[in-house]
Structure formats: C-alpha cells, structure tokens
Amino acid sequence: MEGEAEVKKTLFSLVLLPFLLLYALPVSAVEKEERTWQDETMYYVMTDRFHNGDNKNDKEINNHDLRAYQGGDFTGAAEKLDYLHDMGITSIIISPVFENAKGGYHGYWITDFYKTNKQFGSLKELNHLVKEAHDRDMKVIVDFPIMQVSPSHPWVKDAAKADWFVTKSGHAEEKWLGQMAVLNLENEAVKQELIKVGQWWMKKADIDGYYLSDSANAPVSFLQDFSAQLKQQQKNFFLLGGNDGKTDIKHFEKSGLDSVMNAELAGLLQEQFKNVNEPSNQSAALLKKESEESSLLLANYLDSSKTDRFTKKTVEENMFPGTRWMMALTYLYTVPGVPVVYYGSEVALNGEKGPESHRLLSFKEDQELIDHMKEIGELRQKLPALTRGSYEPIYDKDGMTVFKRQYKDETLIVAVNNSNKTQKVTIPAEELDRNKELRGLLEGGLARPEEEKFSLILDRETAEIYALTEKVGVNKLFIAALAAVYIIFMAFLYLVWKRGKASRQ
Incomplete structure (x- = not known):
C-alpha cells in the first residue's frame, strides 16, 4: 500500500504541473527600481486611540469619555507594527507627539514642542517605536502642527512674544478643538x-x-x-x-x-462610494487634471482626524460598510498619488467629526476587508504602473469606471463596478495590443481580443486590476507535461490492475 500511495502522490504532482506552468507566469517584466516616496502606502495612527501597550502612563484615561485619554501610547503602536506591515502599510503617520494641555489626546493642544506627551510615553519609547518601524523597512512621519498651539502654551503668556501671535485665543475651525492660539508665521x-x-x-x-x-x-x-x-x-x-x-x-x-493632502478628491470619493450607481466622472476629471498640471505628489485619502468617517456616509445610505470600503480602497490604491488610510478604516470604524470619529480601535478584525487591503497593497508594491504610471480614463458611466495606468512596458487596466448590476465595457484592441491578453489579478478574470476589441465583464460591486500580458498558448513544455501525466496515469492503472489480479489469485 505504501508503494501505491507514493504513485498516487506522484500522479497528483504531475496533474498539477501543467496548471502551474500555465498560471505561474510573471505578470510584470518591469524591473524593480529604488523605492521613493511615491511608492509608499501610508496609515495615520492616532496614538491615544490605537493600542495601549504600557499601563504605567494611564494616569488620565477615562474610557467612558471620548474627550478624555483612552490609553494608546508609543509602546502600543510599536507592538502593532506587524499588524500594519502585514496589511501592506509601508509608512505610518503618527499624531502629534508633543506635550499637550490636559485632555489633549489628539495632540493639537501643544504646550511644549520639546517634550513628549507623557500619556504616550518618553522620548526613549518614541525612539523604540521608530527603530522597530525601521527594522521592518517602514518609514515614520510625525504630525507637526505649525500654526496653532494651546492658549496655555508659555509663549502666550510671555509679554516679549506678543507679536508671535495673530490671536492668542481664537475659535479653531474644528469646533471640537475649542479655543486655540494662532501663531504669526510671518x-x-x-x-x-x-x-x-x-x-x-x-x-x-x-x-x-x-x-x-x-x-x-x-x-x-x-x-x-x-x-x-x-x-x-x-x-x-x-x-x-x-x-x-x-x-x-x-x-x-x-x-x-x-506632497499635499488631496482634500478635493477626498470629498468627491466620499460621495462616489457612499452608495452604488454614483457618478465617478468628477473624480476622473480631477485626477486627469492633476496628473497633467500638478508637479506635486498628491496624498489621497477618504477621511482623516478632522472629517466625518467615510463609514458614516455609507451607513446613512443604508449600505454595508465593508463592501463600500473595499470598492473605495481599490480605487484609492490604484489612482495616481499616495494612499493615506486613517486608523480604523480596516474595521470600518464609524463616527462624526471630532471625538466621535476618534474611537478606540478594538482590533475586532473585519477579516475580509483586511485580506482585501493586503491583496491590493501587495499589488501596489509589485506593479510600478500603480505608483509611477501615467493615468488615462477610459470609461465612466452609471458607477462603472475604467482607467489605464502605464509605466515603461507595463500596462494595467483598472475596472471598478460600483453599480447594482453586472457591467460590460469594451476597449478597442488597437488601444492596447491585439496580440496580448488582459489577465485579472484580483478575481482572476481573463479577456482576449475578439472582433478587434477586449470585453471586460464585472459583477456588481466588484473591482479588477488587469495586467496586459503575453497570450498563454499551448507550448511544447505544456504538451510535454500533459504527456507525462498521461504516461504516469496509464502506468498507475496497470499497477492497480496487476496488484488486483495478484490478490485475487
């Protein structure tokens, strides 16, 4: 029986061989280049609301009051770096690290620029966080407010620094920040x-x-x-x-x-993906204009520490947030610019702007959404056309949007069907290459030119990233693999027959 099991094992391996040869082909022939900032995928960590790794600095927390500290700290952020790295994040932006007035969990009520916020930890613990990130090849960016400080900052009370301020106690644009002192940057x-x-x-x-x-x-x-x-x-x-x-x-x-945060696009994307069948032509037109006219690297996002949560929009439309996030993030990760994901997006955290949108992250994972982020994050790192390529809108109607990203010899077609029905879009073969095929990298779809056109068919609320690749024809290696499978299979049948005959005798 042991010999028969070995034959079965060999047979199974050979059956798999032709399929491995057929599908395990390289998607991109573009050489990997030195990483630059345009290749990053960023995640904003609101330190106090992320993860509590050190109970020794929990002196001011009150988990029953969203306006109070919740316990997150530098140590906690360091402990969750693998969580972020595995999700495809390459850079983290951490909320202001500076000493704050009482209750300044968000970091904007600065009272001393040269000290850390004790609720988050010491300089030593911040250094540990940065080192742990660097050990994982992740970059660290600090949120550094330059225009406003707390009215209780010592500079405000210093008569010699009266001309350092435009106003010493004015209403912040964000009501939840209350009174702020505005610095005179002139x-x-x-x-x-x-x-x-x-x-x-x-x-x-x-x-x-x-x-x-x-x-x-x-x-x-x-x-x-x-x-x-x-x-x-x-x-x-x-x-x-x-x-x-x-x-x-x-x-x-x-x-x-x-780089600059792309606030105009953020507003359009919230409207575009809050529900199905929403128009996408405004986003496409803005992206086209920015790619042609702006020399800046733009940072694209859906929400931030100063906006309503995107999830809030989807809930108000009675839509399932997880699906809405998957659609929106696929778009965010594939258009020109650097994606910036606000903490908690991976679990579709909800809330109105201010403390309501700054809830403590529970890490009760929405595994489907996280797996999707891993997948698109990995493709973003592997395919230079997604981070460096040109942008060309192809189709925009009734929630279905298709665009092309191209870099050197790599051509990608991104299709997002944000509608409530199956959609079909055709692309003239002459606009791509009639001798090649489009291979789906998310759902595994395949489109070959027929009657001088490629036809892309997507189910409702799905997206696909197609790579333009060489056609996979029947080649000698594939034929040899099939022949080997046939020979082994016949030998296996003969062996089974012979052993059966011997046992009967």
Missing part, C-alpha cells in the same frame, strides 16, 4: 523657532518626515524656508502638507513641500 522669530523644533526632533527621534497638518493657510515663504532648512539637514526628509479643501493645490507648488 514673524521671523517664530519661523526660526519652528525650524529649530523641526531639526531637533529629526535628530532626537530619527524620523523620516513631517505632516504639517494645518499648513493650508501658511505663507508660502514660511514653507519654503522651513523646507530648505530641514532638507539641508536630511536631503530625503519628507514634507507632507495639510489642506482644508479650500486652498488650490497650486498654492503649494513652490512651497518646497513634497
């Missing part, structure tokens, strides 16, 4: 002090960049000098600007920033 002393702060943390914490989250109204001259001084210290240091949706992207083009 003041040379203020500018030099903030540059000094930026350089200090670069040196002390070995971080890779700053997210200037409130830079929408910062003077371009300030941003230029800030950028020049920091990049003189570290050439590849990344500077990401915040935007309020009211400031034109062109405002930032001469600022020295590397």
Whole structure:
C-alpha cells in the first residue's frame, strides 16, 4: 500500500504541473527600481486611540469619555507594527507627539514642542517605536502642527512674544478643538523657532518626515524656508502638507513641500462610494487634471482626524460598510498619488467629526476587508504602473469606471463596478495590443481580443486590476507535461490492475 500511495502522490504532482506552468507566469517584466516616496502606502495612527501597550502612563484615561485619554501610547503602536506591515502599510503617520494641555489626546493642544506627551510615553519609547518601524523597512512621519498651539502654551503668556501671535485665543475651525492660539508665521522669530523644533526632533527621534497638518493657510515663504532648512539637514526628509479643501493645490507648488493632502478628491470619493450607481466622472476629471498640471505628489485619502468617517456616509445610505470600503480602497490604491488610510478604516470604524470619529480601535478584525487591503497593497508594491504610471480614463458611466495606468512596458487596466448590476465595457484592441491578453489579478478574470476589441465583464460591486500580458498558448513544455501525466496515469492503472489480479489469485 505504501508503494501505491507514493504513485498516487506522484500522479497528483504531475496533474498539477501543467496548471502551474500555465498560471505561474510573471505578470510584470518591469524591473524593480529604488523605492521613493511615491511608492509608499501610508496609515495615520492616532496614538491615544490605537493600542495601549504600557499601563504605567494611564494616569488620565477615562474610557467612558471620548474627550478624555483612552490609553494608546508609543509602546502600543510599536507592538502593532506587524499588524500594519502585514496589511501592506509601508509608512505610518503618527499624531502629534508633543506635550499637550490636559485632555489633549489628539495632540493639537501643544504646550511644549520639546517634550513628549507623557500619556504616550518618553522620548526613549518614541525612539523604540521608530527603530522597530525601521527594522521592518517602514518609514515614520510625525504630525507637526505649525500654526496653532494651546492658549496655555508659555509663549502666550510671555509679554516679549506678543507679536508671535495673530490671536492668542481664537475659535479653531474644528469646533471640537475649542479655543486655540494662532501663531504669526510671518514673524521671523517664530519661523526660526519652528525650524529649530523641526531639526531637533529629526535628530532626537530619527524620523523620516513631517505632516504639517494645518499648513493650508501658511505663507508660502514660511514653507519654503522651513523646507530648505530641514532638507539641508536630511536631503530625503519628507514634507507632507495639510489642506482644508479650500486652498488650490497650486498654492503649494513652490512651497518646497513634497506632497499635499488631496482634500478635493477626498470629498468627491466620499460621495462616489457612499452608495452604488454614483457618478465617478468628477473624480476622473480631477485626477486627469492633476496628473497633467500638478508637479506635486498628491496624498489621497477618504477621511482623516478632522472629517466625518467615510463609514458614516455609507451607513446613512443604508449600505454595508465593508463592501463600500473595499470598492473605495481599490480605487484609492490604484489612482495616481499616495494612499493615506486613517486608523480604523480596516474595521470600518464609524463616527462624526471630532471625538466621535476618534474611537478606540478594538482590533475586532473585519477579516475580509483586511485580506482585501493586503491583496491590493501587495499589488501596489509589485506593479510600478500603480505608483509611477501615467493615468488615462477610459470609461465612466452609471458607477462603472475604467482607467489605464502605464509605466515603461507595463500596462494595467483598472475596472471598478460600483453599480447594482453586472457591467460590460469594451476597449478597442488597437488601444492596447491585439496580440496580448488582459489577465485579472484580483478575481482572476481573463479577456482576449475578439472582433478587434477586449470585453471586460464585472459583477456588481466588484473591482479588477488587469495586467496586459503575453497570450498563454499551448507550448511544447505544456504538451510535454500533459504527456507525462498521461504516461504516469496509464502506468498507475496497470499497477492497480496487476496488484488486483495478484490478490485475487
């Protein structure tokens, strides 16, 4: 019986062989290039609401009050880096690390730029988080507010610094932030002090960049000098600007920033994916315009610490959030720009802007959504056309959108059917290559040119990333594999017959 089992094992392996030869072909022939910031996939960690790894700093927590600290800290974030890395995240943005006024869980009520928030941990623990991230080849960016501090900041009370402020106690645009002191960035002393702060943390914490989250109204001259001084210290240091949706992207083009949050697109995407059958032509037109006119790397997102959760929109439409997120994230990961995922999106966290949207992450995983993020994250890292390629809209109607990304010899077609019925889109063969085929990388679909056109058919609420590849024809290796299977199969039948005959005798 042992010999028969071995034959069965061999037979099974040979049956698999032709299929492995047929399907395990390389998707992309584009050589892997040196990683740059445009290749990143980012995740915003609100430290206090992420994960509690050290109970020793839990002095001010109150889990019954969303306006109070909930216990997350640097140690907790470090403990969950594998969770993020496995999900395809390559860079993390962490909420402001600086000392804050009482209750400043979000990090924006700054009282000292040179101290860490004790609720999150010490500089040593922040350094540990950064080192652990770097050990996993992940980059770390710190949210660094440059325009506002807490009214209780010592600078506010210093009479000699009266001209450091536009206002010492004004209403923040975000009502939940309350009263804030607004810095005068036109003041040379203020500018030099903030540059000094930026350089200090670069040196002390070995971080890779700053997210200037409130830079929408910062003077371009300030941003230029800030950028020049920091990049003189570290050439590849990344500077990401915040935007309020009211400031034109062109405002930032001469600022020295590397990237800006794409607030206009975020608003369009929330509307586009909150329900099925929503138009996508506005997003496509904006992306086309930005890819042709903007020199900045744009950071695309669906929600942030200062907006309603995208999940809230989907729930208001009586839609299932998990499916809505899968559709929206596929689009976010495949259009030009860097995707920025706000913490909790992977479990479709809900909430209205402010503390309601800053709920503690429970890590009760929506495994289907997380698996999908892993899959699209992996493709984003493997396919340069998704991070560096040109962008060409092909089709937009009734919730179905198709576009092409191309980089060197790699051509991808992304199709997103955000409608309530099966959709079919045809692409003239001459626009691609009539001698090749489109192979689906998510659902495994296949489209070959027939009558001089490729036909893409997608079920409702599904998406596919197609790679234009060589046709898989019947080749000599495949025929040889089939022949080997046939010979072994016949030998196996003969062996079974012979042993059966011997046992009967």
